[in-house]
Amino acid sequence: MSDFQPTTAIVTGAESGIGRATAVALAEAGMDVGITYLEDIRGAEDTAAEVRTHGRRAVVMQIDVTDLQRCGQVIDRLAEELGGVDVFVNDAGTGDNAPFLEMTLDQWRHTVATDLDGAFVCIQHAARRMVEAGRGGRIIGITSVHEHQPRVGSAAYDAAKHGLGGLLKTVALELGRHGITVNAVAPGEIATQMTGNEDTDPHPIDRPGVPLGRPGDAREIAAVVAFLASPLASYVTGASYAVDGGMLQMGPQAGSHLQSDDWRQA
Template sequence: MDRLKGRRAVVTGGANGIGRAIAVAFAREGCEVFFTALADAEAAQATLAELREHGVRADFALLDGADPDGAGKLMAAAVAALGTPDVLVNNAATMTRTAFLDLTPEEYERVMAVNLRFPFFATQAFAARLRAEGAPGSVINISSVSAFKAVSKMAHYQSSKAGLSMLTRSAAYELAPYGIRVNTISPGLTATKANSPQWRDDPALWHERGKDIPLGRPGRPEDYAGAAVFLASDESSWMTGADLILDGGDAAV
């Protein structure tokens, strides 16, 4: 415990799912947390209350990652709430399922804006502030095994995640001289709000999708929290540009 005591983290998309699990794990380790939510103020308030139960400062803002000025607004709000952050978790994402030949430019642009452009410029704003202060930091990008494993009706989403994974490597290389590390967590099949119609409304389909995973089940949001704490802490101080694939062993077979 207290591995992140005295640190400040920004977690985008922190009101639900993987983002919330990471935010709570950070707070449990003594980290102050600022998080964003798209529009679910009720879920955001519930997450905020849980974070504060751990005795840390916490706050949130409603923010759409598709906003062209979103990265600047994110950093300004985070600094106003907690001060300069030490950790940035780029978790906010959007996903739709549309056949490649039916995909519209509007749908493509929104997915790319939220999943790639927003974390790109959020990372830039975060790193620029740390460089100006001569402080180290850690960026954690939440990508997906979809970045390298094709499935149908997901070309736009998979392209955005592949870009995010490459952003990790590029930014890690350029930001290393400033002591800013950048790493990826790539989740496998996981029960989240985005795919809730499957695991809530069609549990038989969900079981069918997960039965061939070597560890015997799909992931849960909490399965990624420990890795995020590790990447945010000094325990990973010589680690940058890496991709932690957490998928129950699915990529191994």
């Protein structure tokens, strides 16, 4: 293992869901955390308060990752406030769903600008800080199972997440010589605001088409992010970890749409 010991992290989209759980997990691991939000400042402040219960600093800033001229500046400002950035987690994302023949260019551009263009800018600014500091680093992108498999009605989301996965792999190749690892975490259905189940215990929710039989909890994603951010993951780079209850093994259409457990029978 390396002697990399992270003390500062930035998590975009940390006002709720996976972003919040990740910010708290990194605080538990001993990091001060920069927290970004789009509109929900109360949610971001709640995340910050939870970070502080672990004895760590929290710095909150608003960001619109579709504002490509300014979003990188926010990452720079957070890094300056924190005294550096050892770990950067790109969680901010969205999805506009419509059949391909009905999807508007505005819907396409909104999703791609958020999930891919903004990610490129923010990751680049964080990476430049890490290279300049010369201490190594960790970059982790929250993609989706749809980084790996498509789903009907999600042309823009699928394209953006496939693109983000490819971006992360390329960055892993280029930044390895600086001691910076770059990986993806690809969630399946997680009980968050995006899936309409925020603050819901996922265990009683029945999902016949998922081998583990339920959606995931945001903290189950955060645990994998925390591992990838740690010294224990010093030899992991260019990887994508599906955290999906086995959904990808079923195919994404089956995983989310099967209505019975009949498939379990030989």
